[in-house]
Amino acid sequence: MRKKIIAANWKMNLTYTEAMTLTDTLVDSSFELSPAEVILAAPFVYLHDLVGRIQSQPSFSIAAQNCSSEEKGAFTGEISASMLVSIGTEFVIIGHSERRTIFGENDALIAKKLKVALANGLIPIFCCGEDLQQRNSNNHFNKVEEQLHNGLFSLDISLVSKCIIAYEPVWAIGTGVTASTDQAQEMHAFIRTKLKSKYNASIAELIPILYGGSVTSKNSAELFNCADVDGGLVGGASLKAVEFLSIIQSMNNLLIEKK
Secondary structure (H helix, E strand, O other): OOOOEEEEEOOOOOOHHHHHHHHHHHHHOOOOOOOOEEEEEEOHHHHHHHHHHOOOOOOEEEEEOOOOOOOOOOOOOOOOHHHHHHOOOOEEEEOOHHHHHOOOOOHHHHHHHHHHHHHOOOEEEEEEOOOHHHHHOOOHHHHHHHHHHHOHHHOOHHHHOOOEEEEOOHHHOOOOOOOOHHHHHHHHHHHHHHHHHHOOHHHHHHOOEEEOOOOOOOOHHHHHOOOOOOEEEEOHHHHOHHHHHHHHHHHHHHHHHOO
């Protein structure tokens, strides 16, 4: 069975005290036997302390929301992959739609970041997805295939096998609009088919594909029950302990039922 993952993307939210309190609440809620892995993607300045806070909780890991495409040097304000690893960070989000659209990151830069992250031992969560215009013009499959081809598929089979994919329909991020289960499953199955074509069936069945786009406690169970949806990349709902715990529990319940 593919690994099931619930990842929180806090984006540029929470003060230090709020972040630590939220993490302590999650850790204290006792998921020692959780079948799902929980990943907290926090702002850079909180990562070191968060790594320490989750030591007692084997189901939890910490991710950065981005990393530099450069190993080191005169790049003021940037954070390298090796710096992240040196403080115990295990994962990094690469190519989030906000990095692409707001900060102008293109596929070539994202491909470079993937390789640097992997070379330093980080596990990338590679994001892909279409905007509303591309969806409405029936160009959504072409857009996602292009992002896969130019980014993730630049990796050889030994490296791509270490990655996680997050499909995030841009039109559903922070809008309160969620892709229907049919839409989510259709795109996740499409991505898995492309993995099989590029690499092989084993790789396609190994790599977790997460859904990211207004995941809440109300829709999470239905989304996670889709055959090719292996969890969620959760934004706003991950900032509230009760809500995020409910999303985690919805995945755990499904996994327990399928045993």
